[in-house]
Amino acid sequence: xxxxxxxxxxxxxxxxxxxxxxxxxxxxxxxxxxxxxxxxxxxxxxxxxxxxxxxxxxxxxxxxxxxxxxxxxxxxxxxxxxxxxxxxxxxxxxxxxxxxxxxxxxxxxxxxxxxxxxxxxxxxxxxxxxxxxxxxxxxxxxxxxxxxxxxxxxxxxxxxxxxxxxxxxxxxxxxxxxxxxxxxxxxxxxxxxxxxxxxxxxxxxxxxxxxxxxxxxxxxxxxxxxxxxxxxxxxxxxxxxxxxxxxxxxxxxxxxxxxxxxxxxxxxxxxxxxxxxxxxxxxxxxxxxxxxxxxxxxxxxxxxxxxxxxxxxxxxxxxxxxxxxxxxxxxxxxxxxxxxxxxxxxxxxxxxxxxxxxxxxxxxxxxxxxxxxxxxxxxxxxxx
Numbered sequence: 001x002x003x004x005x006x007x008x009x010x011x012x013x014x015x016x017x018x019x020x021x022x023x024x025x026x027x028x029x030x031x032x033x034x035x036x037x038x039x040x041x042x043x044x045x046x047x048x049x050x051x052x053x054x055x056x057x058x059x060x061x062x063x064x065x066x067x068x069x070x071x072x073x074x075x076x077x078x079x080x081x082x083x084x085x086x087x088x089x090x091x092x093x094x095x096x097x098x099x100x101x102x103x104x105x106x107x108x109x110x111x112x113x114x115x116x117x118x119x120x121x122x123x124x125x126x127x128x129x130x131x132x133x134x135x136x137x138x139x140x141x142x143x144x145x146x147x148x149x150x151x152x153x154x155x156x157x158x159x160x161x162x163x164x165x166x167x168x169x170x171x172x173x174x175x176x177x178x179x180x181x182x183x184x185x186x187x188x189x190x191x192x193x194x195x196x197x198x199x200x201x202x203x204x205x206x207x208x209x210x211x212x213x214x215x216x217x218x219x220x221x222x223x224x225x226x227x228x229x230x231x232x233x234x235x236x237x238x239x240x241x242x243x244x245x246x247x248x249x250x251x252x253x254x255x256x257x258x259x260x261x262x263x264x265x266x267x268x269x270x271x272x273x274x275x276x277x278x279x280x281x282x283x284x285x286x287x288x289x290x291x292x293x294x295x296x297x298x299x300x301x302x303x304x305x306x307x308x309x310x311x312x313x314x315x316x317x318x319x320x321x322x323x324x325x326x327x328x329x330x331x332x333x334x335x336x337x338x339x340x341x342x343x344x345x346x347x348x349x350x351x352x353x354x355x356x357x358x359x360x361x362x363x364x365x366x367x368x369x370x371x372x373x374x375x376x377x378x379x380x381x382x383x384x
Contacts, residue, residue: 061110102124127155306327319355349374
């Protein structure tokens with residue numbers, strides 16, 4: 001789960017129900033004696049979603065009973081990841097306006113609502129093919145008084161997915177986000193259920209239009225990509241995919257990077273036969289067996305020649321640093337070479353965002369490095 005996601009620590013259901021009394025009727029006692037809900041009860045799951053959005057974000061949500069109830073922690077992960085991409089890009093600074101598109105925004109339009117609530121300078125357009133979800137999304141935007149920053153656009157399945165760009169090709173957007181239907185058919189859904197060793201731990205209220213699309217999520221991903229002929233007008237295309245280990249398309253064909261949204265205990269086991277389809281790692285983690293701090297890391301990295309460090313000015317207080325290098329000064333081969341004057345011109349060899357996460361018991365820490373940009377991805381991986 002994202003380091004800034006508050007749900008890394010599970011919510012206290014009893015306390016949550018005090019903030020949102022409608023949840024109280026769904027509270028049950030867990031086997032360990034604590035408070036919980038029945039996640040296989042659709043009404044309880046909806047009430048939980050409403051309670052989290054209300055208490056933690058001041059958002060009011062109402063969706064039809066026959067439409068998907070989005071899990072707030074998972075959806076928040078995607079938004080926080082988008083924030084990281086925007087913050088890491090050198091052209092974006094605190095308070096700068098950001099425009100995004102959510103393809104298939106759904107009845108809740110949860111991504112635009114969370115994004116605009118968290119970032120006051122952001123505006124978004126959400127597209128939707130389903131009439132029921134379109135009307136519900138509009139109502140949720142109006143209910144939260146965000147109609148001046150979020151626009152919901154009805155689109156056709158046969159038309160371009162990036163309708164806002166097709167309508168005004170001169171307009172530009174900073175990012176596109178898309179959480180497409182996972183399955184290609186009802187049979188595909190049934191096969192997925194049958195292949196699981198354990199039954200689902202939560203009820204799914206999604207309609208077919210939300211869960212199924214011809215060709216599955218990989219086809220939806222291709223339809224939202226550069227083949228639309230509109231790619232020059234948005235900076236960062238992103239996709240939330242469930243079946244990343246289905247080799248339906250070559251992830252190396254464009255500059256893809258991957259972040260895992262799910263907790264490690266829920267992650268799929270990778271298929272070693274398709275590793276050649278995968279792009280290079282985006283995030284590297286280095287455990288440290290003792291306590292560490294960002295200041296100590298800053299001092300250590302500063303001792304390396306050719307390394308430049310600056311705080312991430314988008315955060316206050318800063319919880320990460322930007323590390324850049326024009327040349328490789330840390331490899332064994334580089335240390336054997338005579339020290340050469342640094343040119344300081346041209347694109348950097350690599351730029352990465354580095355933070356330190358303390359272990360819960362305080363006995364250790366993890367250094368997390370995230371690739372931002374550069375001309376040598378191998379240099380980034382060798383750096384950590």
